[in-house]
Amino acid sequence: MDLNWSEDESTFRAALRDSMARHMRPGWTLDDRDMPTQADIDAVKAFCAALGEEGFLTPHWPIAYGGRDASPWEQLVISEETWAAGEPRGGQYMNTNWIGPALMAFGTAEQQAQHLPPITRGEVNWCQGFSEPDAGSDLAALRCRAARDGDSYIVNGQKVWTSYAHAAEWCFLLVRTDPDVGKREGITILMVDMRSPGVEVREIPNPFAHHLIHEMHFTDVVVPVTNRIGEENRGWDIVRSILANERVGIARHVHALAVLDATVADADDLGIDSDDHGLEETIGTAYAWCEAARSLNYVAVAERIRDPYGARPLASVSRSITGPMEREVEWACQQILGDQALAAGSEADRQVVTGTSSMIAAGAYEVQLDLIARLTLDLPRSR
Ligand SMILES: Cc1cc2nc3c(=O)[nH]c(=O)nc-3n(C[C@H](O)[C@H](O)[C@H](O)COP(=O)(O)OP(=O)(O)OC[C@H]3O[C@@H](n4cnc5c(N)ncnc54)[C@H](O)[C@@H]3O)c2cc1C
Incomplete structure (x- = not known):
C-alpha cells in the first residue's frame, strides 16, 4: 500500500497553490473567512470566481455538472490548501462539499440547472438553516413551520446560529410540514431566496466570531413548491446523508x-x-x-x-x-x-x-x- 500522494495529486496541489497565490487578497486571515465586511464578501466572490474559472472550485464534481470527475482526494487537497490559507472561500465550501452534491443526488433537473452552474462559477453564497432555539443536537425536534398553500409554502418560524446568513443569497432550510407525525417523518427541505419578503437576519454578537452567526426569522415567507428538494415530509433521510458529508x-x-x-x-x-x-x-x-x-x-x-x-x-x-x-x-x-x-x-x-x-x-x-x-x-x- 502506498500512502503517499500520487504524482497527479501533487501536481494538482502545486497548480492550486499557484492559482491561490495569484488570486487571494493579500493578508487574508481566518478571521476574514467570517466575512465581517462587504469588502470581505466581495473578496470571497472574486476569489471563488477566479478559482472556478481555472477549474479549482469543483473539480471533483461530475463532468455533467461542471466538474471534471476528479478524484475526491483532490477535494481534500483543496480543503487542506484553503484551510492553510485561512479559508478564502468563506462559506462557499458548503456549496461545493454538500449543497451542490445534495442537489445532484436529490434535486430536479430544473433545480440543478438553476443552482449548480452559479456554484461552480463561485457566484453565490448559501447558508444552512438547520438549528433552532430548541433543536440543535436534537435537530429532528425542529419547529419552523411550512404550510402548503396551492403552489407555494408559507414559512413561519426561527432559525439560530446560522453562519454566513448576512452574506447569503440562498438558504438550505429545514422546515416542518407535518406536525402530527413522528418528528423525523414531517420534515421537508426548501431552498429559500434570502431576498424574499419576510426574511429577517439578525446578527448574534458573540466572543467567537465577528458577524458570523445569526438568527433568521421567517414571517409569512412565500416559497414556491418547485423550491422543495425531494418529497414533502421525507427530508430527514436526505439530511442524514448531508450531515455526514458536512463533517x-x-x-x-x-x-x-x-x-x-x-x-x-x-x-x-x-x-x-x-x-x-x-x-x-x-x-x-x-x-x-x-x-x-x-x-x-x-x-x-x-x-x-x-x-x-x-x-x-x-x-x-x-x-x-x-x-x-x-x-x-x-x-x-x-x-x-x-x-x-x-x-x-x-x-x-x-x-x-x-x-x-x-x-x-x-x-x-x-x-x-x-x-x-x-x-x-x-x-x-x-x-
Ligand atoms: C460557530 C458555529 C457555527 C454554527 N453554524 C451553524 C449554521 O450555519 N447552521 C446551523 O443550522 N447551525 C449552526 N450552528 C449550530 C450548531 O449546529 C449547534 O450549536 C449544535 O448542533 C449544538 O446544538 P445546540 O447549540 O442547540 O446545543 P444543545 O443541543 O442544546 O447541546 C448542549 C449541550 O448538551 C450536550 N448534549 C446534547 N444532546 C446530547 C446527547 N444526546 N448526549 C450527550 N450530550 C448531549 C451537547 O453536547 C452540548 O454540550 C453553529 C454553531 C457554532 C458554534
Whole structure:
C-alpha cells in the first residue's frame, strides 16, 4: 500500500497553490473567512470566481455538472490548501462539499440547472438553516413551520446560529410540514431566496466570531413548491446523508498545525526556550494530535468514496477528534507562551476561538460520541 500522494495529486496541489497565490487578497486571515465586511464578501466572490474559472472550485464534481470527475482526494487537497490559507472561500465550501452534491443526488433537473452552474462559477453564497432555539443536537425536534398553500409554502418560524446568513443569497432550510407525525417523518427541505419578503437576519454578537452567526426569522415567507428538494415530509433521510458529508474532509488539522508552527516561532522571538523538557512534551503531543486528526480525516474520506450516501460512522470518528485536537493545540499555545498567548490577533489567541467553536459547530462533540456508540458499537439510541 502506498500512502503517499500520487504524482497527479501533487501536481494538482502545486497548480492550486499557484492559482491561490495569484488570486487571494493579500493578508487574508481566518478571521476574514467570517466575512465581517462587504469588502470581505466581495473578496470571497472574486476569489471563488477566479478559482472556478481555472477549474479549482469543483473539480471533483461530475463532468455533467461542471466538474471534471476528479478524484475526491483532490477535494481534500483543496480543503487542506484553503484551510492553510485561512479559508478564502468563506462559506462557499458548503456549496461545493454538500449543497451542490445534495442537489445532484436529490434535486430536479430544473433545480440543478438553476443552482449548480452559479456554484461552480463561485457566484453565490448559501447558508444552512438547520438549528433552532430548541433543536440543535436534537435537530429532528425542529419547529419552523411550512404550510402548503396551492403552489407555494408559507414559512413561519426561527432559525439560530446560522453562519454566513448576512452574506447569503440562498438558504438550505429545514422546515416542518407535518406536525402530527413522528418528528423525523414531517420534515421537508426548501431552498429559500434570502431576498424574499419576510426574511429577517439578525446578527448574534458573540466572543467567537465577528458577524458570523445569526438568527433568521421567517414571517409569512412565500416559497414556491418547485423550491422543495425531494418529497414533502421525507427530508430527514436526505439530511442524514448531508450531515455526514458536512463533517468529512474539513482540513482543520492543517490550520492547527500552522498555529503550532507560528506559536513555536513566536516563542523563539520572545526568548522562550521551546526545547525546555516540559514544553517539548507538550508541543510533541499537540503535533501528534494534529497528525492523528489528519489520518482520521483521510480514513473518513476513503469511507465517503466507498459509500457516498450511507450512514458513515468514520465521519463521526473523524469529527470527534477534531474538537479535542483544536483544544490540545490551544492548550499547548498557552503553555508555550503563557500570558502572551492571549495577545489580541495572535495565532494563539485566535486558536481559543477556533478550539471552542469546534467542539460545538457541525454537531457537538458528545453527540458525535453518541453516534459512534450507535453506529459502530451497536449501542441503543440515548433518546
Ligand atoms: C460557530 C458555529 C457555527 C454554527 N453554524 C451553524 C449554521 O450555519 N447552521 C446551523 O443550522 N447551525 C449552526 N450552528 C449550530 C450548531 O449546529 C449547534 O450549536 C449544535 O448542533 C449544538 O446544538 P445546540 O447549540 O442547540 O446545543 P444543545 O443541543 O442544546 O447541546 C448542549 C449541550 O448538551 C450536550 N448534549 C446534547 N444532546 C446530547 C446527547 N444526546 N448526549 C450527550 N450530550 C448531549 C451537547 O453536547 C452540548 O454540550 C453553529 C454553531 C457554532 C458554534
